[in-house]
Amino acid sequence: MNSGTLMVKKRRPVDMLQKAAIYVSAFIAVALLIGIIGYVFYKGFRTVTWSFLTTVTSAQKQTTGILGNLVNTLYIIVITLLIATPIGVGSAIYLNEYAKPGKIVSLIEFTTETLSGIPSVIFGLFGMIFFGETLGLSYSILTGSFTLTLMVLPLITRNTQEALRTVPDSYRSGALGMGATKWYMIRTILLPSAMPGIVTGIILALGRIVGESAALLFTAGSDYRLPRFTDSIADNLGKLGSKVFESGGTLTIQLYLQMQNGKYDTAFGIGCVLLIIVFILNLLTKLTAGKLKKG
């Protein structure tokens, strides 16, 4: 037996197999991503033209376009974030700056966790019966936005909380020691320092809203048309305002309906647009998260 030398590396077949399995797994993950993105772009990029983005599908005018869905998506993003951001940030401030550790904090943190674990179909059902039927908003952009507010709230709360935790305690005691009140300290010291974290939360919420479909199908509905504009500006503004009480399908809903009807060209076109939005949001998150680390 002369295998006892230190110089010759022992061959271990099991090791080789394990290593191969690790490499194959990582390869699968990357190949899937490249395959998915590549295929959607390959099938969809021809559909995405200027007129696809700036018209509304109409048999009369012979156009296929998603402008209505883009506008609806924008409506839902803006309304949802306008409600969810203050509540989420406020909640994080309470948890981090006011509350003393105990039962109340763990209750709030547990419900926030729970909220982020509830599947979007359930949010859709709840939104439909509570906002749609009990509050009488029926299928409308408002119903959809309220529903999504509940869904993205945990994202904003958690990211703000994490950002607040990174602000050193010396900032707090410094401000308070100079005679600032607590609210004044939060407003002028904490919030500006935590801003990158808050922005990251908002961008993540944005991504969630853009990609959401199940929670919107039964709340915001599926209308793809734009309000009928006239020449009067006041009239048009009124129509834009009252749109929030009307049904409006987002990009994802339109994609779903198109593929249900077998119109794959349009579906892949919308898929392309969605992926581009996801790319951009991903990049933005990286930028703001990088800022948080530096600051």
Add this chain to the structure above:
Amino acid sequence: MKVETYASISGNKKNKAVVETVAQIIFTICAFFAVLAVVSITLYMIISGTPAIFKVGIKELLFSTVWQPTAAEPSFGILYVILTSIVGTALAILIGVPIGVLTAVFLAEVANKKLAMVVKPAVELLAGIPSVVYGLLGIYLLNPFMYKIELWVFKDSKTHQFTGGANLLSAVIVLAIMILPTVINISETSIRAVHPSIKAASLALGASHMQTIFRMILPAAKSGIVTAIVLGVGRAIGEAMAITLVSGSSVNMPLPFNSVRFLTTAIVSEMGYSQGTHRQVLFTIGLVLFVFIMIINVALNSILKKGAVEHE
């Protein structure tokens, strides 16, 4: 800015106290919003999900396998729907978790910086892709492929109902892909959190890198990996839009090549036209799903707490 500072130090004390109290009250209300939301969702799910249980009868509803909601003599058995969700999720976990955990090992232990810099953003992007896009690819690419396999497997079968590839297996593959980012991210974090002394000790005793990974590091990262699995289960059981069209359109026993309905897809595809008792039963399906999710959440919470205690 300067004026404000001045005002805040020597300003009207009474006003300041009022502002302070109001601020605190507003933040407290914000914080209780999440509690309010969870409580009202729970209440509404129970209120709208229970009438059908009494109407149809709990035995008939949960243990009958016949789902004919629109027939002249309707039957509302959701046993197959529940089983499909359980079997489908279990299979997706079985496929997705090994790939996910091994990819996490790759990122944390094997890959050099350059490779990790390619794989890591890829995983993050995978998480951001909307579920309808997965559904679109599933129905456009996976279903025709499955149909070919189906034709080949059931070449000589006379009893098999052909599904055109929209079956349990297609849905399972889509779900397995969709849970990957969750599993990878959380496993990677927990693998990286394993104390370096464990790895160093194992290597110093002469164990190979692979032995160290599989016998020391992964067992040490166990609680994180369990968390990843539980979150993956939650994600898979709750996914709807990606598998609605991919999984077929009739309620059947969850066999690989059967067209099936999940808890989620039953709601999505039938809510639009359902009425009366049918609609109420769909809410009961929602309630069943909600109960599953709550169980998962409580399990997750206790795992996390246990992990926190262990770390201390």
